[in-house]
Amino acid sequence: MEIGNGTQISEFLLLGFSDEPKQQPLIFGFFFSMYLITMLGNLLIILAVSSDSHLHTPMYFFLSNLSMIDICFTSTTIPKMLVNIQTQSQVITYGGCITQIFFFQLFGVLDDFLLTVMAYDRFVAICHPLHYMVIMNSRLCGLLLLVSWIMSALYALLQSLMALQLSFSTVLKIPHFICELNQMVQLACSDTFLNNLAMYLSAVLLAVVPFAGILYSYSKIVSCIRGIPSAQGKYKAFSTCVSHLSVVFLFYCTGLAVYLSDAATHSTHSSAVASVIYTVVTLMLNPFIYSLRNKDIKGALKTLCGMAAIKGTTVLGLKNFRVWRAKSLRTRKLWK
Secondary structure, X not given: OEEOOOOXXXXXXXXXXXXXXXXXXXXXXXXXXXXXXXXXXXXXHHHHHHHOHHHOOHHHHHHHHHHHHHHHHHHHHHHHHHHHHHOOOOEEXXXXXXXXXXXXXXXXXXXXHHHHHHHHHHHHHHHOHHHHHHHOOHHHHHHHHHHHHHHHHHHHHHHHHHHHOOOEOOOOEEOOOOOOHHHHHHHEOOOOHHHHHHHHHHHHHHHHHHHHHHHHHHHXXXXXXXXXOOHHHHHHHHHHHHHHHHHHHHHHHHHXXXXXXXXXXXXXXXHHHHHHHHHHHHHHHHHHHHHHOOXXXXXXXXXXXXXXXHHHHHHHHHHHHHHHHHHHHHHHHHHO
16 A cells, blocks of 8 residues: 555554563563463364264354354464564564454454354253254354355455555554554545444444344243243253353443444543453453353363373373383393
C-alpha cells in the first residue's frame, strides 16, 4: 500500500504495552505462560474427544472444533508478540499485518458462529430429545461447520481486501500488541467511510444477530427445563448448558468491552488491556470451564491420563528389560 506521497510502505510498528526494558521479561513470561496453558488445555480437549468413542456426538464434535479454532486464534497474535519482545523489535511487515488481520477476523468470527451452533445443538438436545440424533445428524453437523468456515473466510477476505485499499501518512505506529483492523483504519489518511461502514454492519450481522440467536435458544431451553417434573432431570439439563453459557458470556462481554472502552474513553491502553481479555484470557479459560463443569470430559481426561501412564510404565519396563538382558549377555560372554 502507498503513503500519501506515493512512497511504498513496508512495515508498521506495534507499540505493545510498555517501552520499559525492565517490564519486557515480565510481559513475555505472562503471555508465554498463558499461551502454553491455552495450547495445552485445548489440545487435551481435542485428544479427550477423539480418544473416547462415547464423546463422538454432535455436542463434542463442535466442542473439539471450537478448541482447534481457539488454538489457531491465539496463535495468530501471541507468537509474533513474543518474538518482538524477545528480539526487542516492534516491527511487523505490511504483509504480515494484513495476514494477521485476515486470520484474526477469520477465527474470531468462527468462534462466534460455533458458539451459536452449539446453542442450537443444546436447544435441540433439551427441547427435542427424542429427535436429537435425527435432527443433528452427521450431515447437518458437517454442513453447519462448512457454512461457518465459508462465511468467516469471505468476511475476513472482504475486510483484508478493503484494508489493502487504504493509504497512510508517515505515522505508522499502531498503539496495540496486534494488528487490529480498527486501529489500522484509524491510521489511514484516505477515506475510510466504506471501511467503517463494513465494520459496523458486520458487527450487527456477525455479532448481534448470532448473540440474539443464542439468547433465543436459551430462552426456549429455560422454558423446557421448567417443564421437567423431576429435580434431578432439571439439574442434569441445566448442568449441560452452564459450561456453554459461561463461555458465551465471557466471549461476548469481553469482546463488547473492547469496543466500548475504545469508543467511550479513546484510551489505547484500556483498549489493549480489554483486547488481552478478549483474545487471550477467554481462550485460556475455555478448556477449564468445559472440563470442570463436564463429567464426560473429566472422565475422558482421566482415561487418557491413565492410558498415558500405562503406556509410559510399559515403555519403561521394556527399556529396563532390554538393559537387564544386555547386561546378562555381557556377563555370559565374560564367563565363557
